Amino acid sequence: MRIITCEEPGKLVPGQIERPLIKKRYAQIRIRRIGICGTDLHAFEGTQPYFSYPRVLGHELSGELVNANGAPGFTEGEIVTFIPYFSCGLCIACRSGKPNCCYAITVCGVHADGGMVEFLNVPVDSLIHGEGLSFDELALVEPLAIGAHGIRRASVSPNEYVLVIGAGPIGLGAMEFARIAGANVIAMDMNAKRLEFCKKRLGVSHTIDVTLENATEKLSHITNGDMPTVVIDATGSLKAINNGFQYMAHGARYVLIGLQKGEISFSHPEFHKREATLMSSRNATRSDFEHVIASMKKGLVQPHNYITHRVQFDQVTEEFETWLDPANGVIKVMIELP
Incomplete structure:
Protein backbone atom coordinates (compact mmCIF):
# COMPACT_ATOMS: atom_id res chain seq x y z
CA MET A 1 0.00 0.00 0.00
CA VAL A 141 -15.33 15.91 13.00
CA GLU A 142 -12.03 15.63 14.91
CA PRO A 143 -10.80 19.21 14.42
CA LEU A 144 -14.26 20.57 15.19
CA ALA A 145 -14.37 18.39 18.31
CA ILE A 146 -11.18 20.09 19.55
CA GLY A 147 -12.99 23.45 19.46
CA ALA A 148 -16.15 21.96 20.95
CA HIS A 149 -14.14 20.51 23.84
CA GLY A 150 -12.55 23.89 24.57
CA ILE A 151 -15.96 25.55 24.69
CA ARG A 152 -17.25 22.83 26.99
CA ARG A 153 -14.22 23.34 29.25
CA ALA A 154 -15.12 27.04 29.46
CA SER A 155 -18.76 26.26 30.41
CA VAL A 156 -19.96 28.92 27.99
CA SER A 157 -23.40 30.36 28.78
CA PRO A 158 -25.86 32.17 26.47
CA ASN A 159 -25.12 35.86 25.81
CA GLU A 160 -21.58 35.75 27.17
CA TYR A 161 -18.88 37.49 25.18
CA VAL A 162 -16.38 34.88 24.04
CA LEU A 163 -13.12 36.03 22.47
CA VAL A 164 -11.41 33.46 20.24
CA ILE A 165 -7.82 34.39 19.43
CA GLY A 166 -6.73 32.69 16.21
CA ALA A 167 -8.95 32.14 13.17
CA GLY A 168 -7.35 28.93 11.97
CA PRO A 169 -9.36 25.69 11.72
CA ILE A 170 -9.32 25.02 15.48
CA GLY A 171 -10.25 28.59 16.34
CA LEU A 172 -13.04 28.53 13.77
CA GLY A 173 -14.41 25.38 15.39
CA ALA A 174 -14.33 27.07 18.79
CA MET A 175 -16.25 30.00 17.31
CA GLU A 176 -18.88 27.68 15.85
CA PHE A 177 -19.52 25.91 19.14
CA ALA A 178 -19.44 29.12 21.16
CA ARG A 179 -22.16 30.38 18.80
CA ILE A 180 -24.13 27.14 19.19
CA ALA A 181 -23.88 27.63 22.99
CA GLY A 182 -25.52 31.03 22.55
CA ALA A 183 -22.49 33.26 23.04
CA ASN A 184 -21.59 36.55 21.41
CA VAL A 185 -18.44 35.61 19.50
CA ILE A 186 -15.46 37.89 18.88
CA ALA A 187 -12.77 36.71 16.45
CA MET A 188 -9.21 38.06 16.76
CA ASP A 189 -6.42 37.45 14.26
CA MET A 190 -3.71 39.22 12.26
CA ASN A 191 -4.88 37.77 8.94
CA ALA A 192 -7.52 39.94 7.29
CA LYS A 193 -8.62 37.18 4.92
CA ARG A 194 -9.36 34.83 7.78
CA LEU A 195 -11.30 37.48 9.65
CA GLU A 196 -13.35 38.08 6.52
CA PHE A 197 -13.96 34.33 6.37
CA CYS A 198 -15.29 34.50 9.95
CA LYS A 199 -17.77 37.19 8.95
CA LYS A 200 -18.97 35.73 5.67
CA ARG A 201 -18.90 32.00 6.32
CA LEU A 202 -19.51 31.72 10.07
CA GLY A 203 -21.58 34.83 10.71
CA VAL A 204 -19.23 36.19 13.40
CA SER A 205 -20.41 39.71 14.21
CA HIS A 206 -17.27 41.09 15.83
CA THR A 207 -13.73 40.83 14.47
CA ILE A 208 -10.47 42.43 15.54
CA ASP A 209 -7.40 42.72 13.32
CA VAL A 210 -4.56 43.16 15.82
CA THR A 211 -2.30 44.62 13.13
CA LEU A 212 -4.69 47.54 12.58
CA GLU A 213 -6.66 48.05 15.80
CA ASN A 214 -6.08 48.53 19.51
CA ALA A 215 -7.41 45.20 20.73
CA THR A 216 -8.08 46.24 24.32
CA GLU A 217 -9.98 49.37 23.32
CA LYS A 218 -12.10 47.57 20.75
CA LEU A 219 -12.90 44.71 23.16
CA SER A 220 -14.00 47.24 25.76
CA HIS A 221 -16.23 48.93 23.19
CA ILE A 222 -17.81 45.66 21.99
CA THR A 223 -18.49 44.43 25.55
CA ASN A 224 -19.74 47.77 26.90
CA GLY A 225 -16.69 48.10 29.10
CA ASP A 226 -16.90 44.63 30.65
CA MET A 227 -14.32 42.74 28.52
CA PRO A 228 -14.89 39.08 27.50
CA THR A 229 -15.85 36.61 30.20
CA VAL A 230 -14.29 33.80 28.18
CA VAL A 231 -11.01 34.02 26.28
CA ILE A 232 -9.90 31.13 24.06
CA ASP A 233 -6.43 30.90 22.59
CA ALA A 234 -6.24 28.83 19.41
CA THR A 235 -2.97 30.21 18.06
CA GLY A 236 -0.18 28.32 19.75
CA SER A 237 1.74 31.62 19.67
CA LEU A 238 3.55 32.52 22.89
CA LYS A 239 3.05 36.24 22.27
CA ALA A 240 -0.67 35.81 21.59
CA ILE A 241 -1.13 33.60 24.66
CA ASN A 242 0.61 36.08 26.95
CA ASN A 243 -1.37 38.97 25.48
CA GLY A 244 -4.62 37.12 26.10
CA PHE A 245 -4.41 37.64 29.86
CA GLN A 246 -5.04 41.37 29.47
CA TYR A 247 -8.30 40.79 27.59
CA MET A 248 -10.16 39.03 30.44
CA ALA A 249 -13.11 40.42 32.34
CA HIS A 250 -13.12 40.14 36.10
CA GLY A 251 -14.16 36.58 36.89
CA ALA A 252 -13.25 35.41 33.38
CA ARG A 253 -12.06 31.99 32.21
CA TYR A 254 -9.06 31.66 29.90
CA VAL A 255 -8.79 28.39 27.97
CA LEU A 256 -5.62 27.43 26.12
CA ILE A 257 -6.42 25.18 23.19
CA GLY A 258 -3.30 26.29 21.32
CA LEU A 259 0.02 24.77 22.35
CA GLN A 260 3.58 26.04 22.15
CA LYS A 261 6.93 24.93 23.54
CA GLY A 262 7.83 27.85 25.83
CA GLU A 263 6.72 29.16 29.22
CA ILE A 264 3.79 31.53 29.56
CA SER A 265 4.03 34.60 31.79
CA PHE A 266 1.53 37.07 33.19
CA SER A 267 1.06 39.58 35.97
CA HIS A 268 -0.01 37.72 39.08
CA PRO A 269 -1.69 40.79 40.67
CA GLU A 270 -3.74 41.45 37.51
CA PHE A 271 -4.73 37.78 37.28
CA HIS A 272 -5.43 37.49 41.00
CA LYS A 273 -7.64 40.55 41.31
CA ARG A 274 -9.87 39.19 38.57
CA GLU A 275 -10.21 35.84 40.38
CA ALA A 276 -9.59 34.50 36.89
CA THR A 277 -9.47 30.86 35.85
CA LEU A 278 -6.76 29.47 33.57
CA MET A 279 -7.14 26.05 32.05
CA SER A 280 -5.83 23.98 29.18
CA SER A 281 -7.95 22.02 26.73
CA ARG A 282 -6.40 18.89 25.27
CA ASN A 283 -7.86 16.77 22.47
CA ALA A 284 -11.55 15.83 22.83
CA THR A 285 -13.80 13.11 24.22
CA ARG A 286 -16.37 10.83 22.66
CA SER A 287 -19.15 13.14 23.85
CA ASP A 288 -17.48 16.02 21.95
CA PHE A 289 -17.34 13.91 18.79
CA GLU A 290 -21.02 13.04 19.23
CA HIS A 291 -21.90 16.72 19.79
CA VAL A 292 -20.14 17.68 16.55
CA ILE A 293 -21.86 14.95 14.55
CA ALA A 294 -25.27 15.87 15.97
CA SER A 295 -24.63 19.55 15.17
CA MET A 296 -23.71 18.66 11.59
CA LYS A 297 -26.83 16.55 11.16
CA LYS A 298 -28.99 19.41 12.47
CA GLY A 299 -27.39 21.84 10.03
CA LEU A 300 -25.89 23.95 12.82
CA VAL A 301 -22.42 23.48 11.32
CA GLN A 302 -21.69 23.56 7.59
CA PRO A 303 -18.55 21.44 7.19
CA HIS A 304 -17.88 22.38 3.59
CA ASN A 305 -17.30 25.98 4.68
Whole structure:
Protein backbone atom coordinates (compact mmCIF):
# COMPACT_ATOMS: atom_id res chain seq x y z
CA MET A 1 0.00 0.00 0.00
CA ARG A 2 1.03 3.63 -0.47
CA ILE A 3 2.39 5.62 2.46
CA ILE A 4 3.86 9.09 3.04
CA THR A 5 6.38 9.56 5.86
CA CYS A 6 7.73 12.76 7.38
CA GLU A 7 11.30 11.54 7.79
CA GLU A 8 12.54 14.81 9.31
CA PRO A 9 11.38 18.42 9.41
CA GLY A 10 10.80 19.65 5.88
CA LYS A 11 11.01 16.20 4.28
CA LEU A 12 8.01 14.11 3.20
CA VAL A 13 8.82 10.85 1.45
CA PRO A 14 6.32 8.65 -0.47
CA GLY A 15 6.74 4.89 -0.32
CA GLN A 16 5.19 1.45 -0.43
CA ILE A 17 4.72 -0.98 2.48
CA GLU A 18 2.72 -4.13 3.08
CA ARG A 19 -0.91 -3.74 4.09
CA PRO A 20 -1.03 -4.19 7.89
CA LEU A 21 -2.27 -7.44 9.38
CA ILE A 22 -5.21 -7.33 11.75
CA LYS A 23 -4.34 -7.48 15.44
CA LYS A 24 -6.53 -8.44 18.38
CA ARG A 25 -9.03 -5.70 19.28
CA TYR A 26 -8.06 -3.63 16.25
CA ALA A 27 -10.25 -2.83 13.25
CA GLN A 28 -9.02 -1.84 9.79
CA ILE A 29 -10.13 1.23 7.86
CA ARG A 30 -9.51 1.96 4.20
CA ILE A 31 -8.66 5.66 4.40
CA ARG A 32 -10.63 7.86 2.00
CA ARG A 33 -10.07 11.38 3.37
CA ILE A 34 -7.22 13.00 5.30
CA GLY A 35 -7.62 16.53 6.67
CA ILE A 36 -4.47 18.56 7.24
CA CYS A 37 -4.27 20.52 10.47
CA GLY A 38 -1.85 22.72 12.38
CA THR A 39 -0.31 19.68 14.08
CA ASP A 40 0.71 18.27 10.71
CA LEU A 41 2.05 21.61 9.49
CA HIS A 42 3.99 22.24 12.71
CA ALA A 43 5.42 18.71 12.56
CA PHE A 44 6.63 19.44 9.03
CA GLU A 45 8.18 22.70 10.29
CA GLY A 46 9.77 20.97 13.29
CA THR A 47 7.92 23.06 15.88
CA GLN A 48 5.43 20.51 17.19
CA PRO A 49 5.81 19.42 20.86
CA TYR A 50 5.58 15.72 21.78
CA PHE A 51 6.98 14.78 18.37
CA SER A 52 9.70 12.48 17.04
CA TYR A 53 10.78 11.48 13.55
CA PRO A 54 10.30 9.65 11.29
CA ARG A 55 6.52 9.81 11.58
CA VAL A 56 3.52 9.15 9.36
CA LEU A 57 1.28 12.20 9.78
CA GLY A 58 -2.52 12.42 9.70
CA HIS A 59 -5.25 12.10 12.32
CA GLU A 60 -8.26 13.88 10.75
CA LEU A 61 -9.51 10.81 8.96
CA SER A 62 -12.48 9.01 7.51
CA GLY A 63 -12.89 5.88 5.48
CA GLU A 64 -14.53 2.56 4.88
CA LEU A 65 -14.48 -0.08 7.59
CA VAL A 66 -13.01 -3.10 5.79
CA ASN A 67 -12.52 -5.33 8.85
CA ALA A 68 -14.63 -4.68 11.95
CA ASN A 69 -12.92 -7.51 13.87
CA GLY A 70 -15.89 -7.93 16.16
CA ALA A 71 -16.38 -4.25 17.02
CA PRO A 72 -19.82 -4.18 18.70
CA GLY A 73 -22.49 -2.59 16.49
CA PHE A 74 -20.21 -2.03 13.49
CA THR A 75 -20.46 -3.72 10.11
CA GLU A 76 -17.88 -4.04 7.38
CA GLY A 77 -18.40 -1.62 4.53
CA GLU A 78 -19.85 1.22 6.60
CA ILE A 79 -18.37 4.71 6.53
CA VAL A 80 -16.64 5.62 9.79
CA THR A 81 -14.27 7.93 11.56
CA PHE A 82 -12.52 7.30 14.87
CA ILE A 83 -11.16 9.02 17.97
CA PRO A 84 -7.40 9.28 17.27
CA TYR A 85 -6.32 9.53 20.91
CA PHE A 86 -5.60 6.06 22.22
CA SER A 87 -5.71 5.93 26.03
CA CYS A 88 -4.62 3.35 28.58
CA GLY A 89 -7.93 3.10 30.46
CA LEU A 90 -6.10 2.66 33.77
CA CYS A 91 -4.52 5.97 34.84
CA ILE A 92 -6.13 8.60 37.06
CA ALA A 93 -7.30 10.64 34.06
CA CYS A 94 -8.94 7.64 32.39
CA ARG A 95 -10.54 6.53 35.66
CA SER A 96 -11.89 10.08 36.04
CA GLY A 97 -13.55 10.08 32.63
CA LYS A 98 -10.83 12.15 30.95
CA PRO A 99 -9.16 9.76 28.49
CA ASN A 100 -8.33 12.76 26.30
CA CYS A 101 -5.51 13.61 28.72
CA CYS A 102 -4.48 10.07 29.60
CA TYR A 103 -1.07 9.87 31.29
CA ALA A 104 0.12 7.38 28.65
CA ILE A 105 -1.88 8.73 25.70
CA THR A 106 -0.88 7.80 22.17
CA VAL A 107 -2.13 10.23 19.54
CA CYS A 108 -2.40 8.87 16.04
CA GLY A 109 -0.04 10.81 13.75
CA VAL A 110 1.87 12.32 16.68
CA HIS A 111 3.10 9.62 19.09
CA ALA A 112 2.34 6.79 16.64
CA ASP A 113 2.17 6.60 12.87
CA GLY A 114 -0.99 8.13 11.45
CA GLY A 115 -3.28 8.09 8.48
CA MET A 116 -1.25 9.07 5.41
CA VAL A 117 -1.67 5.48 4.28
CA GLU A 118 -4.24 3.49 2.32
CA PHE A 119 -5.16 1.15 5.21
CA LEU A 120 -4.95 1.90 8.94
CA ASN A 121 -5.57 -0.27 11.98
CA VAL A 122 -7.26 1.43 14.95
CA PRO A 123 -8.53 0.15 18.31
CA VAL A 124 -12.10 -1.13 17.97
CA ASP A 125 -13.22 1.03 20.90
CA SER A 126 -12.12 4.19 19.04
CA LEU A 127 -14.55 3.73 16.13
CA ILE A 128 -17.29 6.28 15.47
CA HIS A 129 -20.35 5.56 13.29
CA GLY A 130 -20.70 7.76 10.22
CA GLU A 131 -24.37 8.53 10.96
CA GLY A 132 -25.02 9.16 7.26
CA LEU A 133 -22.36 11.86 6.93
CA SER A 134 -19.97 12.01 3.97
CA PHE A 135 -16.26 11.21 3.94
CA ASP A 136 -15.51 14.96 3.88
CA GLU A 137 -17.79 15.68 6.81
CA LEU A 138 -16.44 12.85 8.93
CA ALA A 139 -12.83 13.90 8.35
CA LEU A 140 -13.77 17.29 9.81
CA VAL A 141 -15.33 15.91 13.00
CA GLU A 142 -12.03 15.63 14.91
CA PRO A 143 -10.80 19.21 14.42
CA LEU A 144 -14.26 20.57 15.19
CA ALA A 145 -14.37 18.39 18.31
CA ILE A 146 -11.18 20.09 19.55
CA GLY A 147 -12.99 23.45 19.46
CA ALA A 148 -16.15 21.96 20.95
CA HIS A 149 -14.14 20.51 23.84
CA GLY A 150 -12.55 23.89 24.57
CA ILE A 151 -15.96 25.55 24.69
CA ARG A 152 -17.25 22.83 26.99
CA ARG A 153 -14.22 23.34 29.25
CA ALA A 154 -15.12 27.04 29.46
CA SER A 155 -18.76 26.26 30.41
CA VAL A 156 -19.96 28.92 27.99
CA SER A 157 -23.40 30.36 28.78
CA PRO A 158 -25.86 32.17 26.47
CA ASN A 159 -25.12 35.86 25.81
CA GLU A 160 -21.58 35.75 27.17
CA TYR A 161 -18.88 37.49 25.18
CA VAL A 162 -16.38 34.88 24.04
CA LEU A 163 -13.12 36.03 22.47
CA VAL A 164 -11.41 33.46 20.24
CA ILE A 165 -7.82 34.39 19.43
CA GLY A 166 -6.73 32.69 16.21
CA ALA A 167 -8.95 32.14 13.17
CA GLY A 168 -7.35 28.93 11.97
CA PRO A 169 -9.36 25.69 11.72
CA ILE A 170 -9.32 25.02 15.48
CA GLY A 171 -10.25 28.59 16.34
CA LEU A 172 -13.04 28.53 13.77
CA GLY A 173 -14.41 25.38 15.39
CA ALA A 174 -14.33 27.07 18.79
CA MET A 175 -16.25 30.00 17.31
CA GLU A 176 -18.88 27.68 15.85
CA PHE A 177 -19.52 25.91 19.14
CA ALA A 178 -19.44 29.12 21.16
CA ARG A 179 -22.16 30.38 18.80
CA ILE A 180 -24.13 27.14 19.19
CA ALA A 181 -23.88 27.63 22.99
CA GLY A 182 -25.52 31.03 22.55
CA ALA A 183 -22.49 33.26 23.04
CA ASN A 184 -21.59 36.55 21.41
CA VAL A 185 -18.44 35.61 19.50
CA ILE A 186 -15.46 37.89 18.88
CA ALA A 187 -12.77 36.71 16.45
CA MET A 188 -9.21 38.06 16.76
CA ASP A 189 -6.42 37.45 14.26
CA MET A 190 -3.71 39.22 12.26
CA ASN A 191 -4.88 37.77 8.94
CA ALA A 192 -7.52 39.94 7.29
CA LYS A 193 -8.62 37.18 4.92
CA ARG A 194 -9.36 34.83 7.78
CA LEU A 195 -11.30 37.48 9.65
CA GLU A 196 -13.35 38.08 6.52
CA PHE A 197 -13.96 34.33 6.37
CA CYS A 198 -15.29 34.50 9.95
CA LYS A 199 -17.77 37.19 8.95
CA LYS A 200 -18.97 35.73 5.67
CA ARG A 201 -18.90 32.00 6.32
CA LEU A 202 -19.51 31.72 10.07
CA GLY A 203 -21.58 34.83 10.71
CA VAL A 204 -19.23 36.19 13.40
CA SER A 205 -20.41 39.71 14.21
CA HIS A 206 -17.27 41.09 15.83
CA THR A 207 -13.73 40.83 14.47
CA ILE A 208 -10.47 42.43 15.54
CA ASP A 209 -7.40 42.72 13.32
CA VAL A 210 -4.56 43.16 15.82
CA THR A 211 -2.30 44.62 13.13
CA LEU A 212 -4.69 47.54 12.58
CA GLU A 213 -6.66 48.05 15.80
CA ASN A 214 -6.08 48.53 19.51
CA ALA A 215 -7.41 45.20 20.73
CA THR A 216 -8.08 46.24 24.32
CA GLU A 217 -9.98 49.37 23.32
CA LYS A 218 -12.10 47.57 20.75
CA LEU A 219 -12.90 44.71 23.16
CA SER A 220 -14.00 47.24 25.76
CA HIS A 221 -16.23 48.93 23.19
CA ILE A 222 -17.81 45.66 21.99
CA THR A 223 -18.49 44.43 25.55
CA ASN A 224 -19.74 47.77 26.90
CA GLY A 225 -16.69 48.10 29.10
CA ASP A 226 -16.90 44.63 30.65
CA MET A 227 -14.32 42.74 28.52
CA PRO A 228 -14.89 39.08 27.50
CA THR A 229 -15.85 36.61 30.20
CA VAL A 230 -14.29 33.80 28.18
CA VAL A 231 -11.01 34.02 26.28
CA ILE A 232 -9.90 31.13 24.06
CA ASP A 233 -6.43 30.90 22.59
CA ALA A 234 -6.24 28.83 19.41
CA THR A 235 -2.97 30.21 18.06
CA GLY A 236 -0.18 28.32 19.75
CA SER A 237 1.74 31.62 19.67
CA LEU A 238 3.55 32.52 22.89
CA LYS A 239 3.05 36.24 22.27
CA ALA A 240 -0.67 35.81 21.59
CA ILE A 241 -1.13 33.60 24.66
CA ASN A 242 0.61 36.08 26.95
CA ASN A 243 -1.37 38.97 25.48
CA GLY A 244 -4.62 37.12 26.10
CA PHE A 245 -4.41 37.64 29.86
CA GLN A 246 -5.04 41.37 29.47
CA TYR A 247 -8.30 40.79 27.59
CA MET A 248 -10.16 39.03 30.44
CA ALA A 249 -13.11 40.42 32.34
CA HIS A 250 -13.12 40.14 36.10
CA GLY A 251 -14.16 36.58 36.89
CA ALA A 252 -13.25 35.41 33.38
CA ARG A 253 -12.06 31.99 32.21
CA TYR A 254 -9.06 31.66 29.90
CA VAL A 255 -8.79 28.39 27.97
CA LEU A 256 -5.62 27.43 26.12
CA ILE A 257 -6.42 25.18 23.19
CA GLY A 258 -3.30 26.29 21.32
CA LEU A 259 0.02 24.77 22.35
CA GLN A 260 3.58 26.04 22.15
CA LYS A 261 6.93 24.93 23.54
CA GLY A 262 7.83 27.85 25.83
CA GLU A 263 6.72 29.16 29.22
CA ILE A 264 3.79 31.53 29.56
CA SER A 265 4.03 34.60 31.79
CA PHE A 266 1.53 37.07 33.19
CA SER A 267 1.06 39.58 35.97
CA HIS A 268 -0.01 37.72 39.08
CA PRO A 269 -1.69 40.79 40.67
CA GLU A 270 -3.74 41.45 37.51
CA PHE A 271 -4.73 37.78 37.28
CA HIS A 272 -5.43 37.49 41.00
CA LYS A 273 -7.64 40.55 41.31
CA ARG A 274 -9.87 39.19 38.57
CA GLU A 275 -10.21 35.84 40.38
CA ALA A 276 -9.59 34.50 36.89
CA THR A 277 -9.47 30.86 35.85
CA LEU A 278 -6.76 29.47 33.57
CA MET A 279 -7.14 26.05 32.05
CA SER A 280 -5.83 23.98 29.18
CA SER A 281 -7.95 22.02 26.73
CA ARG A 282 -6.40 18.89 25.27
CA ASN A 283 -7.86 16.77 22.47
CA ALA A 284 -11.55 15.83 22.83
CA THR A 285 -13.80 13.11 24.22
CA ARG A 286 -16.37 10.83 22.66
CA SER A 287 -19.15 13.14 23.85
CA ASP A 288 -17.48 16.02 21.95
CA PHE A 289 -17.34 13.91 18.79
CA GLU A 290 -21.02 13.04 19.23
CA HIS A 291 -21.90 16.72 19.79
CA VAL A 292 -20.14 17.68 16.55
CA ILE A 293 -21.86 14.95 14.55
CA ALA A 294 -25.27 15.87 15.97
CA SER A 295 -24.63 19.55 15.17
CA MET A 296 -23.71 18.66 11.59
CA LYS A 297 -26.83 16.55 11.16
CA LYS A 298 -28.99 19.41 12.47
CA GLY A 299 -27.39 21.84 10.03
CA LEU A 300 -25.89 23.95 12.82
CA VAL A 301 -22.42 23.48 11.32
CA GLN A 302 -21.69 23.56 7.59
CA PRO A 303 -18.55 21.44 7.19
CA HIS A 304 -17.88 22.38 3.59
CA ASN A 305 -17.30 25.98 4.68
CA TYR A 306 -13.89 24.86 5.89
CA ILE A 307 -12.50 23.03 2.87
CA THR A 308 -10.50 25.49 0.78
CA HIS A 309 -8.05 23.11 -0.94
CA ARG A 310 -8.27 19.57 -2.31
CA VAL A 311 -5.48 17.31 -3.51
CA GLN A 312 -5.06 13.68 -4.44
CA PHE A 313 -2.83 11.50 -2.26
CA ASP A 314 -0.12 11.36 -4.92
CA GLN A 315 0.12 15.17 -4.95
CA VAL A 316 0.78 15.62 -1.23
CA THR A 317 4.59 15.63 -1.21
CA GLU A 318 4.65 18.18 -4.01
CA GLU A 319 2.01 20.50 -2.52
CA PHE A 320 2.51 20.23 1.24
CA GLU A 321 5.01 23.05 1.75
CA THR A 322 2.75 25.53 -0.09
CA TRP A 323 0.09 25.10 2.62
CA LEU A 324 2.38 26.85 5.10
CA ASP A 325 2.19 30.13 3.15
CA PRO A 326 -0.60 32.39 4.53
CA ALA A 327 -0.88 34.00 1.10
CA ASN A 328 -2.41 30.78 -0.23
CA GLY A 329 -5.48 31.22 2.01
CA VAL A 330 -5.51 27.69 3.37
CA ILE A 331 -8.20 26.94 5.94
CA LYS A 332 -8.52 23.20 5.46
CA VAL A 333 -6.80 20.96 2.95
CA MET A 334 -8.62 17.73 2.21
CA ILE A 335 -6.59 14.85 0.77
CA GLU A 336 -8.58 12.35 -1.26
CA LEU A 337 -7.91 8.67 -1.78
CA PRO A 338 -10.10 6.88 -4.34
